Amino acid sequence: MKIALLTYSTQPRGSVVHTWELATALHQLGHTVAIYALDKGGQGGYRPLPCGFYGIAAAPAPAAIDDLIRQRIQEFVTYLGAVDQTYDIYHAQDCIGANALVQLRQQGKVPHVVRTVHHVEDYASPYLRQCQDTSIRQADLCLCVSDRWQQALAQDYGLAALRVVNGVNQDRFSPHPQAEDACLRATYGLTGHPIYLTVGGIEPRKNSITLLAAFAQVRSQYPQAQLVIAGGATLFDYQPYRDQFFQRLASLGLTVGTDVILPGVVPDAELPGLYRSADVFCFPSVKEGWGLVVLEAIAAGLPVVTANEPPFTEFLAPDQALLVPPESVLALAQAMVAAAQPTQAQALVQHSQTLLSQYTWPTSARQHLAAYQSL
Template sequence: MSSHSKPLRIALLTYSTKLRGSVVHTLELAEALHAIGQDVCVYALDKDGTGFDRPLSCPHTLITAQPAPADIEALIQQRIQEFVEHFSQSSETYDCYHAQDCIGANALSLLRQRQRLTHVVRTVHHIEAYNSPYLQACQERSIRDPDLCLCVSTRWQTELQQQYQIQAPRVINGVDTLRFSAEQDGSEPLLKQRLGIKNGLFYLTVGGIEPRKNAIALLQAFVQILADHPQAQLMIAGGATLFDYQEYRQEFFALVEQTGVRIGESLLLPGVIPDAELPALYRLADAFVFPSVKEGWGLVVLEAIASGIPVITANQPPFTEFLTAQQALLVDPRSPTAIAQAMRSVLAPRLAASLVQHSQTILPHYSWNASAQMHLVHYHKLLTSNNQPLTNA
């Protein structure tokens, strides 16, 4: 329990039930707040009726997301409206309404204009550069309208200050070291067989084929690895997103065809991995390769570290905020040759063991309990500054 005796009522909004970074952050934060006695509920748009791919101990409400048009602007408008309609009809009230993304924040902004709620919080995980004026305006509102913006990295703290003159407190991400660990649970052999992972060299990345994940540069690097290690495999797992990145994906698969990389043999594209299988998948990898060029913080990097495998990632913030050259191989993400060189270097057993050993010292500094406590401090500061009475818990 926090130092404040009365629990807060907190609504946490997320745009999806599919477990990408901000969605995982939402669920882990909600569970941690619930564990320390707060009255928290997760609200999530559910487009296929299957809910979350993990059990939750905290209350949660799934809002049906109807089939949406292919046009991305119309899709975003519809998703915002689905949140608005739900809360307009709900009798539930909360002390804080906290959105983790642009969709939820825009919905809360509209609801506050209609005097349906107060105390809007937004976590800005990263800022996108949209070509669409509509999407750019949505992002602007989602950052400027909330009473409080939070960030998970110094990089985006600085961006909010420079671009928006907003002082956003920094909160941390966490990792569940009981769930993600180097200790095998016996599921690994069957998972390996089902996913087509061979006994040779196996590289893993999580995040899908999209521009900010830098999938094309990673593929170019992997082609160089295949020249020396023809039996090597690269798995690009994940990929559930609102945006289809069709042009980028076409370029990616054109390169696959051009280079003769065999999908299902050398290149494994399993899509979204069931949440229960993700810890074992990390443990199967010889190295985690994540040359992302734009990341809020990089939860998957911490999960890989907790799983006891060496990490290769971009030599830029936010990764350099919590990783040193002794804890990960930090590379120029724009250079496929540099990525490939790191993928070769990490094969040296002594270097791999050293990276794993040094990276373990990071883990105690990132817990979801600590993150929840930090959030509570900022929630209470917001409520106190507005001198607003709390709802009845």
């Protein structure tokens, strides 16, 4: 089978990582796969691929988000409309790629649209809501990665979306120390204890300000603790929220670079070592498609603190992670303290390891192939 996968970025956000890993697994099963990705800056993919990769030039963005999305959709349409290569499957992992495929289908240039809905956004913009609705309602085949969003698509859109799993690459993410880990800790200034890690950047749905406030409370018990907030590549401008974050950081008496470490987007080769350098993984997100980083942390041997809400509660039991109300600073701080205690940490890690065999990329690839057969 010849499969084209579309994604809005080459930076390692959740749906982009999903695209990379799915493409690799499909390729390893003997299929011809190519990723088409909007490539801002022309730097190529965040990690080398064994299959085809085509970076689509993403021109400098207009200031208005509606205009940005229109431009990104058109960049996909223009590029793919001129491609001689044809595929059996055209599969978009986001709203932008799916809207482009809908236009190309209308032009007779692709036979169908496959769309994975990782999560549904509450956009304020009427144009963005329309784009999101089009990408879902006009798809010939709709997939999702969690029960939460499968139920939401049934209730809000009347769609019977097929559920596929995410996975984790245990060849990359493991608890086994590597020689370069010490150098990485020195590079990022990880000298405290315990070290709390989150991955996903500073933005509202990651609940960053609540995490920061909880960390400040943790410091009363662990004064040498450090909080690492890695990642952050996104299409959207969260500057007002970031401004609030840094105002709160200063009011709490915390300092960037010593108490709170903000490495930004971490090079792909360094990410496994960053997990191994932490003591606890904290992810109090209020909206996720599934939460790939949680499974990466578990594979790296970290105890996890996350939200007591779907989709996390779909795959995590109370003995596998500390599940807390994401809006409660106190509950989050208490769980962060508890997860750093050796006995509790060891129990969480031991019980969570059973998840790893249930969520693999080859399993996901086979589920996708079965879904493609329905077209």
